[in-house]
Amino acid sequence: MKCYIGIDLGSTTTKAVVMDAGGEVLGRGITNSRSNYDTASRVAKLEAFISTRFTLFHRALEKVSGLQEAQVDRLLENLERHFRLELFLEQLNDLHQTCAVNADDLRYPGQKDRICAVLDVVFQKLAEKLQKLFGPGVRRKSDFFRDLAGSEYMAVAEEASKTMGVFFETLINIYDKSIIDVENRPPNADMAGKFLRALDRVLREEDLTVDPETIKQAIKDVLDVELEESYVVGTGYGRVRLPFSKDHIRSEILCHGLGAHLMYPNTRTVLDIGGQDTKGIQVDSKGIVVNFQMNDRCAAGCGRYLGYIADEMNLGLHELGPMAMKATKAVRINSTCTVFAGAELRDRLALGEKRENIMAGLHRSIILRAMSIISRSGGVTNEFTFTGGVAKNEAAVTELKKLVRENYGDVKINIDPDSIYTGALGGAEFARRAVEQEA
Amino acid sequence: MSADIQTEVIKEASMLKQKEMIARNYDELTSTAESGRKMVSTFVPGNLNELINCFGMLNNLPEINAINNGMRKKSGAMIMDAERAGHSEDVCTYVKADIGMMSKGNIAPNGKPMPAPDMLLLSYTGCFTFMKWFELLRHEYGCETVMLQVPYTGDGVITDNMRQFVVKQLKEEVIPAMERVSGVKFDIDRLRENLARSAKAEDDLVWVLESAKNVRSPIDAYFGGVYYIGPIFTAFRGTEDAVEYYRLLRGEVEKRIEQGLGPITPEGDMDEERYRLVVEGPPNWTSFREFWKMFYDEGAVVVASTYTKVGGVYDLGFRHDPERPLESLAEYCLGCYTNRNLPSRVELLEKYVNEYQADGLLINSIKSCNSFSAGQLLMMQEIEKRTGKPGAFIETDLVDPRYFSAANVKNRLESYFQMINQKRQSTKVA
DSSP states (O other), rough: OOEEEEEOOOOSEEEEEEEEETTTTEEEEEEETTTOHHHHHHHHHHHHHHHHHHHHHHHHHHHHOOOHHHHHHHHHHHHHHHHHEEEEEHHHHHHHHHHHHHOOTTTTTTHHHHHHHHHHHHHHHHHHHHGGSSTTTTTOOOOOOOHHHHHHHHHHHHHHHHHHHHOHHHHHHHHHHHHHHHHHHOOOHHHHHHHHHHHHHHHHHOOOEEEEEHHHHHHHHHHHHOOEEEEEEEEEEGGGGGOOGGGBBOOOOHHHHHHHHHHTEEEEEEEEOOOOOEEEEOOOSSOOOOEEOOSSSSSTTSSHHHHHHHHTTOOOOOHHHHHHHHSSSOOOOOOSHHHHHHHHHHHHHHOOHHHHHHHHHHHHHHHHHHHHHHHHHHHOSSSSEEESSSGHHHHHHHHHHHHHHHHSSEEEEEOOOTTHHHHHHHHHHHHHHHTTTTT | OOOOOTTTEEEOOHHHHHHHHHHHHHHHHHHHHOOOEEEEEOOOOOOOOHHHHHTTTTEHHHHHHHHHHHTTTTTHHHHHHHHTTTTTTOOOHHHHHHHHHEEEEETTTTSSBOOOEEEEEOOOOOOOOHHHHHHHOOOOOHOOOEOOOOOOOOOSSSSSHHHHHHHHHIIIIIIHHHHHHOOOOOOHHHHHHHHHHHHHHHHHHHHHHHHGGGSSSOOTTTHHHHHHHHHHHHHTTTTHHHHHHHHHHHHHHHHHHHOOOEEETTTTTTTOOOOOEEESOOSSTTTHHHHHHHHHTTTEEEEEEEEGGGSSSOOTOOOOOTHHHHHHHHHHHHSSSSGHHHHHHHHHHHHHHHHHSEEEEEEETTTTTTHHHTTTTHHHHHHHHOOOOOOOEEEEEESSSGGGOOOHHHHHHHHHHHHHHHHHHHHHOO
């Protein structure tokens, strides 16, 4: 089947959306951009295609008589879990092999066998430990391979190094060198095989009223459908790094405008706060951009600002919003300059302000800056859509709602939980139009 | 503006001529010790070059030196020097580049030190910073300083009162000071001759700028335009050299029209003309080539710009007039683009968007220029309203390389071009 793909290469994450010829979204994928846009776009696309398969599995299984909705959901949930494990183990094995190759480096003369023996033990333990992350009902902190494998490797390797007489530093060096190679090789070979092996395991676990062969056939039929990459459009900060021609590249401003329009057709104003830019976009009734403003080179008041503040306060990025929500008042933070705000924050702390109240002030200052960009782009006239990573932050959203109401009255504000895919969605639609409207 | 174009790939006769003129001018400026000629430092907008020449004096323009240093990638270090000396980050970067240049021995592009000016002539007061800049220079050089008060055309018109006010100052202050400094007696006939030559060159310049009304413009009226205005806005207006330069230039542009060629770019003739833009604001000088490339790579041609009118506005009919020498000098000072009020600037931009069949207005707002950045966003919104054409806003700086973010500017420009395209397609469908 024809698939249209939009890829949004953000400074922090890379997103992909797969769309069918009719404009329906089939799948979404996300990965960290890790300063390697080629890999990031490959991984995001792979993820979006995996998610597409699941959408198609769902459609196919719905048609199997005797299978209830709840059963389909559980079945697919388990299938995903096993499938992810397949992928994970394959990457873990790849990491093991790559580490073994890198152990044969001139820096470790004559140590190869000893290092490899340690690696065998380490990876054996890792596989045992990490498999548990894919058990039923377990929530993984991250879906990125590096995040899952990395910290555990450090712990296991440190222990093994002590007992087996290899320097821990050596094991770290080898890991650092190998992980990049492994990340650059997304496990995309024999996807059908992986799905089927995972399915076999699911079917063994499940006690179904329907003949397992029927289910297997339905899944196989879906896997037989070739997902053609009919047209790809790239957008976002790293779009020029995408390995395709200029016709396939669209500005993220246009993509965000169109994406927001597709999600909420009455949108006239879009605010996107991403990792390092803030965009105020005005669109018409067809989703065509009529005006835009964005921050200049200084990324103050963008997602990175929150990241920096989180580091300053020794918190996780996702903890900032909830903390700010507990504030009893918002401390005035005058600067959106990240560095100055950091100084102001320490200043306030030293004066005895509560962290919650300072956090509330910081969120307010970000949104104030965004409001100025919006007003420069033409203000808010009708429905307003907020997108980007910062739209996931509850405190930012609360401030935004307050300030939009204060400045523009009662305006409908849309925030989609999948708003992070807005740019990629617009890109996919541009891709679809490039082919479908020309035909 | 008139910075050397030594790495220009294609050399036309006019380019070589300008290059030679600039080199000769710098040689003259840096050899006053031998020649005994006096030097006047003055600013570009509404400058009195014809008058300065009457006294055999040389004209040195600090902004042009700053631009020159910007294009030769020297301004960054100079600005840092000025900041180390205590000038704030927010101060006009032309000023800081100039101050930094002085601290580095005031070396001209020919490698020789510039002499101290014999006279500071402030012939345009619409830029508040100019006044402060010259106060700094006066403090440094302690030379004769003349300030010609040019009334701001706040109501959008030059009144007889304003004209007479400037003429009176020319007669009573400027000319006597020049006589004092140069030791040469004022000769109004010499001024008339200079002005006649100015008018001739101005006619050809206007013809060249208006050639961009052709759809498939033979010139870029911004990136190319800054070279075209070089002689007229600097030390050459009123000279035979300028007349010759514009004669050559006009001939070359006529030929381009005949041959159906687009503008010259550093990478050769521009291919397809995909977008026609009007631009407000100066270009960025430190990344001039990179900035320009962002346009021609996308097929964007600037068909009219207000920056090419900062020295003086000719395309609304003004010419230096030998019959009314002092009055026309006064009108020149009063009428330069930077002395016009916001409504007049909007009117001019609207006229450009319409008459040059532009796709829209782009504003390059200058970080360190407070007086001309104020109001630009409102101007853009007004033009959008009046013409129905989309506008766009980018921010860079004159000569501070730290304020040029290539990725950011490119992002905005590409978005703007694609936005124009999308708008076109949607009106086609409708």
